[in-house]
Amino acid sequence: MVAFAAIFIRILTHTNVATIPSASFITYPNLNYIGLKYNKINKIEPGAFKGLSKLTTIDFTGNKLQVIENNLYANSTNLRKLKFDKNSITSVKNQAFNGLHKLSMLSFSNNQLREIPTIALHPLSQLNTLILDNNQLSRIDDESFKLPNLQELRLFHNSVMNISDSAFKWNSNLKYLYLSKNEITSLSAELFQNLNNLLALDISNNHIAKISNNIFAPMRNLRRLNLSYTKLTSITKTSFGSMPNLIQLILTNNEISRIEDAAFTKMKSLTEIYLQGNRLTTVNSKVFISLSTLQKLDISNNCLYDIKNSAFKKLNNLHSLNMLRTNVTCVHKDAFVKMPNLKTLISHSAAVCCNLPTQKSCKAYSGSCEKVNQKCHNNMPKPALCHGRPLKSFSNVRSTSAPMVYTTTNKIQTIIKIEQTSGAWSIFARSQVDLIILSVLSSYFLHMV
Numbered sequence: 381m382v383a384f385a386a387i388f389i390r391i392l393t394h395t396n397v398a399t400i401p402s403a404s405f406i407t408y409p410n411l412n413y414i415g416l417k418y419n420k421i422n423k424i425e426p427g428a429f430k431g432l433s434k435l436t437t438i439d440f441t442g443n444k445l446q447v448i449e450n451n452l453y454a455n456s457t458n459l460r461k462l463k464f465d466k467n468s469i470t471s472v473k474n475q476a477f478n479g480l481h482k483l484s485m486l487s488f489s490n491n492q493l494r495e496i497p498t499i500a501l502h503p504l505s506q507l508n509t510l511i512l513d514n515n516q517l518s519r520i521d522d523e524s525f526k527l528p529n530l531q532e533l534r535l536f537h538n539s540v541m542n543i544s545d546s547a548f549k550w551n552s553n554l555k556y557l558y559l560s561k562n563e564i565t566s567l568s569a570e571l572f573q574n575l576n577n578l579l580a581l582d583i584s585n586n587h588i589a590k591i592s593n594n595i596f597a598p599m600r601n602l603r604r605l606n607l608s609y610t611k612l613t614s615i616t617k618t619s620f621g622s623m624p625n626l627i628q629l630i631l632t633n634n635e636i637s638r639i640e641d642a643a644f645t646k647m648k649s650l651t652e653i654y655l656q657g658n659r660l661t662t663v664n665s666k667v668f669i670s671l672s673t674l675q676k677l678d679i680s681n682n683c684l685y686d687i688k689n690s691a692f693k694k695l696n697n698l699h700s701l702n703m704l705r706t707n708v709t710c711v712h713k714d715a716f717v718k719m720p721n722l723k724t725l726i727s728h729s730a731a732v733c734c735n736l737p738t739q740k741s742c743k744a745y746s747g748s749c750e751k752v753n754q755k756c757h758n759n760m761p762k763p764a765l766c767h768g769r770p771l772k773s774f775s776n777v778r779s780t781s782a783p784m785v786y787t788t789t790n791k792i793q794t795i796i797k798i799e800q801t802s803g804a805w806s807i808f809a810r811s812q813v814d815l816i817i818l819s820v821l822s823s824y825f826l827h828m829v
């Protein structure tokens with residue numbers, strides 16, 4: 381007898397082979413892998429995988445299955461991976477996974493599941509990864525995922541609206557939880573209580589608007605948190621609390637207009653904050669205070685008109701600050717001091733002024749981005765004289781739509797990207813400037829250099 385270890389079946393064109401008959405593989409008892417990807421299978425007869433006690437993987441990706449029937453795999457107790465991605469599955473029977481005590485990966489992405497019976501998952505005591513992306517699941521109940529060894533749960537793009545308070549109480553080993561693109565409107569304060577091993581949480585693209593105080597605090601190991609597109613309107617001191625291991629915080633494309641002082645200060649490992657695409661009008665002095673580990677800060681695409689004095693003070697490790705498409709035309713005199721490691725500052729339209737004559741001239745702003753204080757703008761010093769350090773010797777400046785990089789002859793370290801340049805501009809002469817990336821240069825700017 382030929383002892384195949386793996387079998388790949390792909391019925392390529394216009395066949396109507398849609399059924400896997402009973403005992404199909406009975407002559408290959410040593411099979412450990414069956415790949416049936418991209419066929420037209422819509423029916424699996426009882427006993428189809430009979431006699432395959434060494435089987436570890438079956439891949440049904442891209443077929444026409446609609447139902448996962450009971451007991452089909454019951455005697456293949458060594459199965460580790462079962463993949464049903466890209467079928468038309470609408471239901472899973474209660475005893476579908478009986479006997480699969482060693483299964484570690486079960487994948488159902490791109491199907492039409494509205495629910496999975498809780499009882500169907502119960503035999504899967506070793507399940508490590510469950511992938512349910514792109515289905516129509518609408519709720520997560522207390523026992524939906526009673527899977528103590530689960531480490532990765534993916535529910536991207538479903539219709540989840542209701543999540544029980546104790547939905548994840550079984551999942552203390554979970555490391556990755558993806559709930560992006562659902563219909564979640566609120567998160568209960570207890571929801572994440574048991575997830576103390578979670579490393580990454582993505583709840584972006586939902587309708588949350590408000591986060592309960594310290595809701596994320598139990599996840600003491602969390603490294604990455606994505607709250608992009610969740611309709612958040614403000615960040616308070618207690619929104620995050622202490623998240624000692626958080627490295628990356630993504631708050632982009634919300635409606636955040638207010639961040640309380642010290643909102644981030646207990647996060648002792650934070651290296652990246654993304655706040656682009658919000659409604660911030662000002663950056664207060666104490667918002668980013670004590671974030672000595674922060675390396676990357678993006679506040680681009682906000683309605684910013686005011687950066688308070690010392691707003692970025694003591695950001696000793698900040699490498700990169702993005703202020704593109706903000707309407708900042710004035711910056712308080714000391715806003716950028718004490719940033720010894722700043723390498724990249726990105727600003728739009730050369731509007732950021734390094735040398736405000738007096739703080740007073742920034743006061744006249746109203747909350748609206750439209751009312752940019754022209755007086756301040758006009759008062760900006762001529763660039764070449766900014767802090768008395770002439771910025772000269774840009775060679776070969778040409779107008780171009782693609783960013784270009786120029787090196788100055790000064791011994792400078794900062795990169796400044798100035799896009800759509802027009803009007804007066806200036807450079808942070810106190811921090812030292814090394815590279816300037818210019819794109820879409822106006823004739824005005826060209827003229828000056």
Ligand SMILES: *[C@@H]1O[C@H](CO)[C@@H](O)[C@H](O)[C@H]1NC(C)=O
Binds near residue numbers: 426
């Ligand atoms: C599993 O094995 C038992 C005992 O060998 C047998 O009675 C049963 O029919 C098998 N079930 C399937 C689904 O192959």
Ligand SMILES: *[C@@H]1O[C@H](CO)[C@@H](O)[C@H](O)[C@H]1NC(C)=O
Binds near residue numbers: 541542565
């Ligand atoms: C699910 O959530 C919706 C909207 O928040 C709510 O109206 C509904 O009562 C909830 N259903 C259940 C069963 O909790």
Ligand SMILES: *[C@@H]1O[C@H](CO)[C@@H](O)[C@H](O)[C@H]1NC(C)=O
Binds near residue numbers: 561582630
């Ligand atoms: C965060 O979520 C947004 C929106 O769903 C997504 O586009 C982005 O790729 C996510 N970022 C990361 C780092 O996962």
Ligand SMILES: *[C@@H]1O[C@H](CO)[C@@H](O)[C@H](O)[C@H]1NC(C)=O
Binds near residue numbers: 681682683706707752
């Ligand atoms: C900046 O101001 C201009 C006009 O003053 C306005 O058209 C634009 O939308 C503003 N941009 C932002 C990001 O608020």
